[in-house]
Amino acid sequence: MAYSDKVIDHYTNPRNVGTLDKSSDKVGTGLVGAPECGDVMRLQIQVDDNNMITDAKFKTFGCGSAIASSSLATEWLKGKSIDDAMKIDNMDIVEELALPPVKIHCSVLAEDAIKAAINDYRVKNGMAPIESEKVHH
Amino acid sequence: MNLPIYLDNNATTPMDPRVLEAMLPYFTSKFGNAASRNHAFGWVAEEAVDYAREQVAKLIGASEKEIIFTSGATESDNLAIKGVFEMYKEKGNHIITTVTEHKAVLDACKHVEKLGGKVTYLPVKEDGLIDLAELEAAMTPETILVSVMYGNNEIGVIQPIKEISAIAHKHGALFMTDAVQAVGKIPVDVNRDGIDLLALSAHKIYGPKGVGALYVRRKGPRVKVTAQMDGGGHERGMRSGTLNVPGIVGLGKACELCAQEMESEAKRLSALRDKLQAALTVLEESYVNGNIEHRLPHVANISFKYVEGEGLMMAMKDLAVSSGSACTSASLEPSYVLKALGLSDDLAHSSIRFGLGRFTTEEEVDYAIEVTKKAVTHLRELSPLWEMFKEGIDLNSIEWAEH
Numbered sequence: 310m311a312y313s314d315k316v317i318d319h320y321t322n323p324r325n326v327g328t329l330d331k332s333s334d335k336v337g338t339g340l341v342g343a344p345e346c347g348d349v350m351r352l353q354i355q356v357d358d359n360n361m362i363t364d365a366k367f368k369t370f371g372c373g374s375a376i377a378s379s380s381l382a383t384e385w386l387k388g389k390s391i392d393d394a395m396k397i398d399n400m401d402i403v404e405e406l407a408l409p410p411v412k413i414h415c416s417v418l419a420e421d422a423i424k425a426a427i428n429d430y431r432v433k434n435g436m437a438p439i440e441s442e443k444v445h446h
Numbered sequence: 447m448n449l450p451i452y453l454d455n456n457a458t459t460p461m462d463p464r465v466l467e468a469m470l471p472y473f474t475s476k477f478g479n480a481a482s483r484n485h486a487f488g489w490v491a492e493e494a495v496d497y498a499r500e501q502v503a504k505l506i507g508a509s510e511k512e513i514i515f516t517s518g519a520t521e522s523d524n525l526a527i528k529g530v531f532e533m534y535k536e537k538g539n540h541i542i543t544t545v546t547e548h549k550a551v552l553d554a555c556k557h558v559e560k561l562g563g564k565v566t567y568l569p570v571k572e573d574g575l576i577d578l579a580e581l582e583a584a585m586t587p588e589t590i591l592v593s594v595m596y597g598n599n600e601i602g603v604i605q606p607i608k609e610i611s612a613i614a615h616k617h618g619a620l621f622m623t624d625a626v627q628a629v630g631k632i633p634v635d636v637n638r639d640g641i642d643l644l645a646l647s648a649h650k651i652y653g654p655k656g657v658g659a660l661y662v663r664r665k666g667p668r669v670k671v672t673a674q675m676d677g678g679g680h681e682r683g684m685r686s687g688t689l690n691v692p693g694i695v696g697l698g699k700a701c702e703l704c705a706q707e708m709e710s711e712a713k714r715l716s717a718l719r720d721k722l723q724a725a726l727t728v729l730e731e732s733y734v735n736g737n738i739e740h741r742l743p744h745v746a747n748i749s750f751k752y753v754e755g756e757g758l759m760m761a762m763k764d765l766a767v768s769s770g771s772a773c774t775s776a777s778l779e780p781s782y783v784l785k786a787l788g789l790s791d792d793l794a795h796s797s798i799r800f801g802l803g804r805f806t807t808e809e810e811v812d813y814a815i816e817v818t819k820k821a822v823t824h825l826r827e828l829s830p831l832w833e834m835f836k837e838g839i840d841l842n843s844i845e846w847a848e849h
Contacts, residue, residue: 349830369829369830370752
């Protein structure tokens with residue numbers, strides 16, 4: 310199976326690899342997936358007082374598409390408000406990276422990681438987590 | 447050195463130019479049908495097939511009358527298992543095999559189950575070898591066939607074939623082996639090893655794709671299999687179909703070359719394999735899968751913990767290897783062979799199989815070592831699991847969200 314140029318680009322030069330201080334109130338951390346399934350994503354956001362995401366970092370255990378999906382997600386998150394970040398849809402990632410059907414789960418995982426990070430931030434700051442009602446295809 | 451480097455010789459091998467050369471006339475000038483008994487074109491083809499039969503037989507210590515040409519090892523496995531079941535079902539309906547067999551054996555056994563047969567799938571120990579006591583215990587008066595592969599395609603472990611066949615024979619069952627990975631790589635002898643049926647393939651031994659053979663013992667005991675294809679009664683009635691003369695000539699030549707070069711090649715390849723393995727297991731948290739001692743000379747299957755196999759292969763883009771990770775397959779299930787060794791799913795996902803071959807050079811192995819080391823290091827920098835491991839977090843203590 311051939312990878313798209315964008316997947317190869319993100320895989321070869323992953324953006325925003327790293328770790329934020331997960332104990333900080335201003336940092337939300339999402340850890341999704343499972344080693345048994347062959348992918349684990351950790352995505353972190355740094356949020357300022359205006360609920361804007363000023364920084365995002367990731368680390369991913371997984372295939373090239375999983376790494377690319379999370380790298381792309383961090384790029385998109387930076388500069389977004391957390392409300393807008395909630396609206397990122399896995400199909401946007403599929404489209405941007407031209408993921409084939411067998412790799413759609415990688416984009417789902419990235420969306421889950423974004424939502425988990427936002428909810429972690431919300432809970433830390435006394436807000437209720439947002440339940441996602443979306444059914445993934 | 448040309449890139450990419452081919453290190454997937456358990457999947458298939460390039461054809462040896464000497465094999466191609468031997469085959470070429472049989473596509474054009476010597477195109478006859480080996481079954482045409484009434485003219486020179488047929489005689490020439492028949493002669494070539496007879497010669498190839500001798501070459502194949504010689505490599506495995508058989509007589510030429512015991513070689514049935516097929517389209518490859520999948521057909522040979524099917525013919526052996528289904529053919530024995532049909533031929534001997536009056537005697538019993540039980541077959542014993544192992545969980546780490548190739549799919550051609552496993553699925554042929556599943557077919558037999560649908561026909562009313564009983565199949566025992568023996569587990570393997572942590573090192574990939576079967577427990578002889580378990581085999582002994584599984585034998586019943588109804589057991590007609592024991593089918594255990596000679597060398598495993600994923601991890602390269604060599605089963606104790608002589609001991610296994612002795613147990614089968616003691617209980618009156620036939621012994622069959624899928625020897626696709628072993629024939630031509632290590633000495634295989636049907637008499638020394640007590641083999642009644644043996645499947646082999648040309649394209650794993652530097653011959654062409656689409657041709658293989660089934661060895662069927664003729665003496666002590668005389669083994670018969672029921673044909674699985676109806677037609678002109680070729681190959682002593684066991685496998686109908688016009689013989690693939692160029693392919694068969696290629697298989698014969700490939701066997702002859704293996705017989706000549708196997709001993710020195712096995713030494714050369716095991717030295718290269720050991721070099722590769724030693725260099726890569728220097729990396730922290732890397733493990734060789736399968737028994738180290740009883741193993742084919744050209745295979746190393748290594749798990750690099752905390753990196754995922756497919757992602758790793760992508761970073762090793764100038765190396766053609768394979769992984770036990772199944773991120774690409776629809777099932778998303780990691781290798782059933784590695785899981786059968788008791789490897790956890792995450793270690794199975796982290797495995798890479800390096801398969802060396804006749805055309806692998808030391809320079810290529812050195813390059814593969816460098817590329818693999820770099821790739822593992824790069825991916826571990828990206829891996830949250832590696833970071834947690836380094837921080838001393840027990841990954842089993844985390845409640846993972848299965849998806």
